[in-house]
Amino acid sequence: MRYLFWVMVIVSTFILQRILSVSGVVPNFTLLLVYYAGLREGSSTGILFGSLIGSIEDSLSGTFLGPYLLSKGMVGYLSSFMSGSFFRWTPLSGAIGVASFTILDSLIVLASRSFFDRIPVSTLSALLIIFIQTLFNTPLGIFITPKNKD
Amino acid sequence: MSRKSILLFLFVILVIGLMTYQSKSKHLLPFQFLNNPITKLHDGLSSLKDSLKTPFKRMLLREKENIRLKTEIDKLMIERQNFKEVLLENKRLKELLLLKDKTPNYITIARVIARGPDQWSNTFVLDKGSSAGIKKDMVAITAKGLVGKISEVSNSYSNLLLITDINFFAAVRVQEGRQEGIISGTGLRRCQLKYIPYDEDVKKGDILITSGLDNLFTKGIPVGYVSKVDKTGSGLFQNIEVVPFADNRKIEEVIIISR
Numbered sequence: 001m002r003y004l005f006w007v008m009v010i011v012s013t014f015i016l017q018r019i020l021s022v023s024g025v026v027p028n029f030t031l032l033l034v035y036y037a038g039l040r041e042g043s044s045t046g047i048l049f050g051s052l053i054g055s056i057e058d059s060l061s062g063t064f065l066g067p068y069l070l071s072k073g074m075v076g077y078l079s080s081f082m083s084g085s086f087f088r089w090t091p092l093s094g095a096i097g098v099a100s101f102t103i104l105d106s107l108i109v110l111a112s113r114s115f116f117d118r119i120p121v122s123t124l125s126a127l128l129i130i131f132i133q134t135l136f137n138t139p140l141g142i143f144i145t146p147k148n149k150d
Numbered sequence: 151m152s153r154k155s156i157l158l159f160l161f162v163i164l165v166i167g168l169m170t171y172q173s174k175s176k177h178l179l180p181f182q183f184l185n186n187p188i189t190k191l192h193d194g195l196s197s198l199k200d201s202l203k204t205p206f207k208r209m210l211l212r213e214k215e216n217i218r219l220k221t222e223i224d225k226l227m228i229e230r231q232n233f234k235e236v237l238l239e240n241k242r243l244k245e246l247l248l249l250k251d252k253t254p255n256y257i258t259i260a261r262v263i264a265r266g267p268d269q270w271s272n273t274f275v276l277d278k279g280s281s282a283g284i285k286k287d288m289v290a291i292t293a294k295g296l297v298g299k300i301s302e303v304s305n306s307y308s309n310l311l312l313i314t315d316i317n318f319f320a321a322v323r324v325q326e327g328r329q330e331g332i333i334s335g336t337g338l339r340r341c342q343l344k345y346i347p348y349d350e351d352v353k354k355g356d357i358l359i360t361s362g363l364d365n366l367f368t369k370g371i372p373v374g375y376v377s378k379v380d381k382t383g384s385g386l387f388q389n390i391e392v393v394p395f396a397d398n399r400k401i402e403e404v405i406i407i408s409r
Binding site: 011014015018019043044047051055056058059060062063064065066067069070073074077112115116117 | 154157158161162165166168169170172173177178179180181182184185187188191192195196199
């Protein structure tokens, strides 16, 4: 039942991303799922869940397997540190964390694609995409809390 | 090195290796089969969204159309009004032209451009002055009758003292009974026929015309009709109230004639 719920959440997120595109820029809500998994379940689950989401995104993007896999895996892994002894989670740090991970995710995808395939967009477009995705995600970082918040 | 770091290191190496492999050979897309169902779901949701949005869109379009049509109606109403105005002006000017042909002392046709600036006098400002041949004491008439006389003239404008002004006087005659009198304004819409003795029989509805005896107004110009006769006063003459034929509130153009 729990897995079915998560499958539905993942599918809904992918659909929501397509629906809510702003000026042709698709938001990066899947990052929030990976961030959530890493933050609440730790680095191993984060990296695994991130890899799964990344693989799906790579497959749906129709290019090649890797850029999203790497970026989401990294985000899943690194987000676990947001609730550990290294960082003390606060709503502000949550928002900043999500913003940073959104930028990191986009940069990794952009770099991987540019390196292993070809440069997907111009620098200006890339900056616009990253900016809009960060705008979408940052406020939601306040609401994604770690398990041990209290 | 901790287990977590090793995991990350291995992960990064593996993914980079995978990408390197794909850059030289076939691309691997393990979850490509999800593309179809997700697209179908997305399409389904889009159609649902469209079916929900369409009635509101239609309402909005109707509202816009409504506003556009209302604006159009307003525009047409203004055009219609202008057209009506032109027709009425045409009618008035035709009447004036007919009168011009019949009037021997015709000088010009002038347009009333304003009421006189003095609120205590009944005057009009005309758009023509001495350059159009207008002189002081010339007479202004319409197809209906006497309007007044020119009181002041400048080069391009002139002032017309209306029949209803308290300073206006003209020698008149009752058309039916031929009694002579003087008509003067009262400052209001009505005029007063003066100097008609008590024994003269003037009836309500009698028409007054200029007599020409004052040497100011040409003989025979229609002035107005008697609206009230009062013989109960203590003076020597009757109090007779006259309504001018030319209603000051409706005059827009006048013909100027000389004596």
